[in-house]
Amino acid sequence: MSSASNDTIARWASSEYKYGFVTDIEADSAPPGLSEDIVRFISAKKKEPDWMLEWRLKAYRHWLTMKEPTWANVHYPPIDYQKIVYYSAPKRDEDKPQSLDDIDPKIRETYEKLGISLKEQEVLAGIAGANVAVDAVFDSVSVGTTFKDKLAEMGVIFCSMSEAVQEHPELVRKYLGSVVPYSDNFFATLNSAVFSDGSFVFIPEGVKCPMDLSTYFRINAASTGQFERTLIVAEKGASCSYLEGCTAPMRDENQLHAAVVELVALDDASIKYSTIQNWYPGDEDGKGGIYNFVTKRGKCAGRSSHISWTQVETGSSITWKYPSCILQGDNSVGEFYSVALTGRKQQADTGTKMVHIGKNTKSYIISKGISAGRGQNTYRGQVKIQKGAENARNFTQCDSMLIGDKCGAHTFPYIEVKNATAHMEHEATTSKIGEDQLFYCNSRGIPTEDAVGLIVNGFCKEVFNELPMEFAVEAKKLLEVSLEGSVG
Amino acid sequence: MLEIRNLHARIDDHEILKGIDLKVGPGEVHSIMGPNGSGKSTLASVLAGNENYEVTEGEILFNGKDILELAPEERAWEGIFLAFQYPVEIPGVATSYFLKAALNAMRKSKGLPEIEAGEFLEMVRKKAAMVALDEKLMTRAINEGFSGGEKKRNEVFQMAMMEPKLGILDETDSGLDIDALKIVSDGVNQLRGPDRSFIVVTHYQRLLDYIVPDFVHVLVNGRIVKSGGKELALELEKKGYASILAEVGMQESLAS
Numbered sequence: 001m002s003s004a005s006n007d008t009i010a011r012w013a014s015s016e017y018k019y020g021f022v023t024d025i026e027a028d029s030a031p032p033g034l035s036e037d038i039v040r041f042i043s044a045k046k047k048e049p050d051w052m053l054e055w056r057l058k059a060y061r062h063w064l065t066m067k068e069p070t071w072a073n074v075h076y077p078p079i080d081y082q083k084i085v086y087y088s089a090p091k092r093d094e095d096k097p098q099s100l101d102d103i104d105p106k107i108r109e110t111y112e113k114l115g116i117s118l119k120e121q122e123v124l125a126g127i128a129g130a131n132v133a134v135d136a137v138f139d140s141v142s143v144g145t146t147f148k149d150k151l152a153e154m155g156v157i158f159c160s161m162s163e164a165v166q167e168h169p170e171l172v173r174k175y176l177g178s179v180v181p182y183s184d185n186f187f188a189t190l191n192s193a194v195f196s197d198g199s200f201v202f203i204p205e206g207v208k209c210p211m212d213l214s215t216y217f218r219i220n221a222a223s224t225g226q227f228e229r230t231l232i233v234a235e236k237g238a239s240c241s242y243l244e245g246c247t248a249p250m251r252d253e254n255q256l257h258a259a260v261v262e263l264v265a266l267d268d269a270s271i272k273y274s275t276i277q278n279w280y281p282g283d284e285d286g287k288g289g290i291y292n293f294v295t296k297r298g299k300c301a302g303r304s305s306h307i308s309w310t311q312v313e314t315g316s317s318i319t320w321k322y323p324s325c326i327l328q329g330d331n332s333v334g335e336f337y338s339v340a341l342t343g344r345k346q347q348a349d350t351g352t353k354m355v356h357i358g359k360n361t362k363s364y365i366i367s368k369g370i371s372a373g374r375g376q377n378t379y380r381g382q383v384k385i386q387k388g389a390e391n392a393r394n395f396t397q398c399d400s401m402l403i404g405d406k407c408g409a410h411t412f413p414y415i416e417v418k419n420a421t422a423h424m425e426h427e428a429t430t431s432k433i434g435e436d437q438l439f440y441c442n443s444r445g446i447p448t449e450d451a452v453g454l455i456v457n458g459f460c461k462e463v464f465n466e467l468p469m470e471f472a473v474e475a476k477k478l479l480e481v482s483l484e485g486s487v488g
Numbered sequence: 489m490l491e492i493r494n495l496h497a498r499i500d501d502h503e504i505l506k507g508i509d510l511k512v513g514p515g516e517v518h519s520i521m522g523p524n525g526s527g528k529s530t531l532a533s534v535l536a537g538n539e540n541y542e543v544t545e546g547e548i549l550f551n552g553k554d555i556l557e558l559a560p561e562e563r564a565w566e567g568i569f570l571a572f573q574y575p576v577e578i579p580g581v582a583t584s585y586f587l588k589a590a591l592n593a594m595r596k597s598k599g600l601p602e603i604e605a606g607e608f609l610e611m612v613r614k615k616a617a618m619v620a621l622d623e624k625l626m627t628r629a630i631n632e633g634f635s636g637g638e639k640k641r642n643e644v645f646q647m648a649m650m651e652p653k654l655g656i657l658d659e660t661d662s663g664l665d666i667d668a669l670k671i672v673s674d675g676v677n678q679l680r681g682p683d684r685s686f687i688v689v690t691h692y693q694r695l696l697d698y699i700v701p702d703f704v705h706v707l708v709n710g711r712i713v714k715s716g717g718k719e720l721a722l723e724l725e726k727k728g729y730a731s732i733l734a735e736v737g738m739q740e741s742l743a744s
Contacts (some may be wrong), residue, residue, distance in 0.1 A: 289518075440572065442537070442561045454581055
């Protein structure tokens with residue numbers, strides 16, 4: 001690369017993280033460390049019924065027997081699980097009724113700074129934000145959920161997980177752990193023991209959810225891990241679109257985020273789950289940043305059900321995440337659209353798993369990995385066609401783009417076919433952002449920095465097309481900001 | 489308008505331009521002809537600021553300003569446009585989006601606000617018609633899956649959109665059939681005017697039947713060895729490069 005673009009690379013790599021501020025708020029926190037007592041402490045804080053506590057303890061005891069996985073293509077010093085704070089919540093007056101109006105102004109301000117409005121009236125009037133209902137999760141707890149009442153009129157339940165355990169125990173008991181069992185993997189099991197909040201969505205039979213639902217996760221407190229749990233159930237013929245966003249302050253130490261998301265789609269139901277992950281990525285030398293170790297899985301339990309994952313991963317110092325689909329119902333469809341960008345010293349090992357069980361099941365995988373700075377980007381995907389999955393089809397396309405010569409792209413596709421009628425397609429490309437492309441743009445008056453944004457956004461277009469409108473705009477901007485200073 | 493003085497340029501350790509002198513006045517069309525490897529496309533690239541080439545000596549003055557220190561985009565802002573010999577594909581970036589980005593970058597450099605959607609569309613319609621470019625191409629990724637002819641027409645269309653002071657056509661005729669050649673030439677001719685100059689790089693005289701130049705220069709082995717009026721092109725066509733070289737005592741240059 002020429003020296004001019006090298007300068008641009010340097011500027012990009014040092015672009016600032018916009019959401020790195022800290023909110024000064026009094027918190028109610030557990031002491032650091034993990035033990036049965038802490039699990040009981042969290043459960044008690046949430047006034048949980050016995051069955052919930054038992055489930056947590058079962059998970060905790062199982063976790064003690066497990067080893068942290070090492071197969072991912074990511075490298076980090078050992079995590080001391082006894083140094084993490086497993087519960088931290090902003091203090092509030094528990095005797096008072098909790099409504100949206102009671103949200104601490106400091107927290108409200110925090111979300112406003114992040115572009116999220118918790119004022120229903122403003123959203124309705126089109127003054128603030130997109131027309132979406134929001135569950136705001138601050139450190140370990142949900143601080144407010146908008147449009148709950150309006151949604152309830154249609155039978156849609158949208159609330160925090162803590163509330164769901166209290167108000168809808170039968171649904172939680174039925175579906176929690178039904179897709180990601182408590183014993184699933186090291187991080188999911190840890191989450192099962194200590195999860196503190198998250199969102200719960202239930203769309204009853206035949207209902208098309210009238211507005212996008214979203215959860216905004218914010219880590220604020222230091223040394224705190226965030227362990228949220230999200231569960232979305234769409235009954236027969238129901239559908240919804242759900243969005244997830246995340247940010248965290250800039251801190252020198254690494255913070256752990258180990259979430260679990262479970263989706264259940266019954267006959268003819270459809271769930272679209274979109275994520276824009278922008279946790280603090282650490283600095284240029286890899287200091288600080290979020291460890292994002294997440295288990296996301298959807299079960300197409302019913303016939304002709306449909307689950308679609310779209311993710312734009314630009315943050316975190318390490319991402320370990322494989323949103324997957326279990327295609328159990330006949331004719332069900334699973335989709336995975338992903339853009340993962342690693343700049344600075346970020347590492348990402350991400351991809352998907354499509355397990356075809358039912359007949360005529362289909363899966364699509366479109367993955368776009370962009371590596372810049374000293375980032376390492378790995379696509380890891382598994383497509384499994386079980387014996388009974390007659391006429392299963394899969395299409396996989398994974399493209400990698402390298403910006404500069406200090407980064408890396410890796411691809412590990414695993415394909416396992418046990419039924420001869422399966423139809424599999426796999427395409428993969430790796431390209432360097434072309435000097436000729438940059439010169440072409442430059443010669444039309446477009447400066448290199450803008451040209452890189454243009455080229456990268458074009459590269460990601462198929463994925464951005466899957467995002468809801470407002471999110472797509474945000475994703476594009478985010479990509480441009482994250483790329484600033486990393487061409488080359 | 490443009491003055492090139494003793495221009496030397498190389499790529500890696502290979503010197504390609506070995507002292508070019510050329511003056512282009514306002515409204516003039518200059519044709520650069522020459523055998524393969526003589527440095528024609530290099531000259532076009534160096535004028536546009538391609539950083540793969542290192543200028544080791546000489547000057548390029550554009551409207552009195554030395555542009556050698558300017559980045560390619562800054563040269564575009566000054567009014568220099570290069571129609572590429574091999575237009576570049578940018579997957580996922582729609583032609584219209586690309587053009588809008590380019591136009592807005594140009595406008596920004598002049599302190600103008602972004603172009604309005606209606607004005608942009610009207611401009612696209614008008615200029616696309618000049619080169620009979622199918623407007624459907626506007627929604628497709630730029631140059632991706634375009635035919636050879638569509639790519640070249642798209643270059644001239646972009647030139648029409650950008651309204652440069654100096655248009656450089658780098659072998660715009662290569663890969664065009666006779667009908668497309670006429671359309672493209674016709675488009676260029678419509679852009680001619682008292683304040684707009686052109687440098688037309690080509691192998692063949694054929695293009696110059698349609699875009700009639702004011703001056704023709706023969707470039708061999710990194711130097712302009714002969715200059716003349718439009719009749720020089722006809723002479724070249726008739727006699728070939730060898731005879732011209734013999735005339736200037738450079739037969740060996742062609743062989744090398």
